[in-house]
């Protein structure tokens with residue numbers, strides 16, 4: 072299908088999009104062809120395999136049950152997906168081949184967009200992701216010192232001191248940290264692509280009734 | 283010489299420069315030739331996808347598109363960082379599976395005059411390429427100084443074995459390729475039941491408690507089996523186990539002192555290259571005692587202190603633009 076045709080297909084249905092269930096919304100907002108979220112049989116293998124399981128308010132299995140039950144606010148305020156370390160154990164073991172790790176990313180994006188992440192017990196985590204993104208949009212590459220500095224000063228002033236005297240100093244002494252960012256050559260090109268991608272994503276959500 | 287397109291990624295530029303140096307140092311003797319992706323950008327790590335889906339995929343795909351332009355004879359792309367490998371291979375797999383996503387991403391790329399054909403650039407992890415393309419036998423032939431007496435815990439972490447979006451080159455839970463590689467080098471491979479468990483990823487930035495516990499589990503497991511060193515294949519794993527080892531000791535009252543070395547550094551040592559050529563001296567937990575065990579001189583240029591000895595310049599908030 073061409074790009075225009077695929078966009079048209081989305082927009083022709085836009086005028087009549089009915090209110091989505093929470094499950095439909097997360098399915099449509101997840102990349103890949105089919106994340107198989109509706110295939111969960113509540114076996115609990117994912118939660119049992121998760122290294123962060125004990126620290127999560129709700130296990131991945133429970134999150135699936137809550138999504139099915141349309142408990143949108145409770146889900147989006149949870150710390151579950153912020154404590155996901157992307158280890159893919161759950162996905163490797165799930166008997167239904169549900170793309171669980173991708174769900175965690177989708178919930179992160181929704182919680183940020185809708186502001187629920189501020190009410191989560193892991194409310195620092197979104198800033199770390201957002202500051203990382205800011206640096207990459209600005210330079211094309213990640214910038215560890217700038218990111219750590221901005222993040223720690225906002226959330227862990229003590230962490231910033233630790234950075235400056237402990238591990239950060241160790242890293243700097245061994246030439247493992249840049250004091251200034253590195254930029255790619257064709258930054259304009261990257262930024263044009265990013266601006267367009269942001270717009271396409273926004274239109275896709277608006278037309279698909281995805282919050 | 284077998285040709286590959288090389289995607290180093292942000293970590294290898296600086297924090298994991300020892301990985302980059304050692305990867306490049308062993309390439310020629312192993313018959314590999316790299317052409318770096320010109321003007322590559324960050325792969326997005328695990329952060330970008332948490333903020334904007336379309337941007338995250340466009341960001342990763344720009345790298346695939348750049349690599350596609352450099353293809354001359356069906357070369358494959360090699361990424362030494364597990365997170366870069368995961369993002370590049372996953373992105374390609376999802377673009378191939380979803381023409382809708384591919385169409386939208388290409389529309390975004392077009393704003394920068396670029397295009398990517400899903401499936402054209404096949405990304406593999408460096409470990410996969412070394413054990414399966416070069417092969418154990420060819421490596422064994424190059425071993426001049428076997429790592430006898432060095433007790434190695436082979437650490438895979440998560441992303442190279444799970445979930446395997448393009449290739450499944452090893453078992454997702456109990457991989458063995460790095461074990462076999464270390465044995466090929468003459469090393470003694472210790473049992474390491476947690477070898478495919480998580481290093482904590484970015485948790486070190488988000489929750490000290492959770493991260494230090496995950497790191498402690500791994501260090502304890504390696505220490506329990508008497509490992510002299512942990513061999514790693516990922517800059518994030520190296521950083522977490524190396525740079526936070528002292529923090530684990532402080533917070534949990536442990537006393538670990540285990541150097542975390544890149545598997546390419548160990549290959550290089552076995553081939554008889556010097557510690558200097560292989561980026562030694564950048565590790566926080568000093569590798570010199572382990573090197574002494576196998577009769578290798580510590581690096582000369584290591585431990586060069588910077589002029590400001592007390593502290594980094596006190597961090598300030600970067601100006602908002």
Ligand code: SF4
Nearest residue numbers: 111112114115117165
């Ligand atoms: S392992 Fe898969 S099927 Fe089982 S509860 Fe988790 S998501 Fe559902």
Ligand code: SF4
Nearest residue numbers: 121155156158159161
């Ligand atoms: S990918 Fe995330 S949710 Fe799945 S097991 Fe790992 S930490 Fe848990």
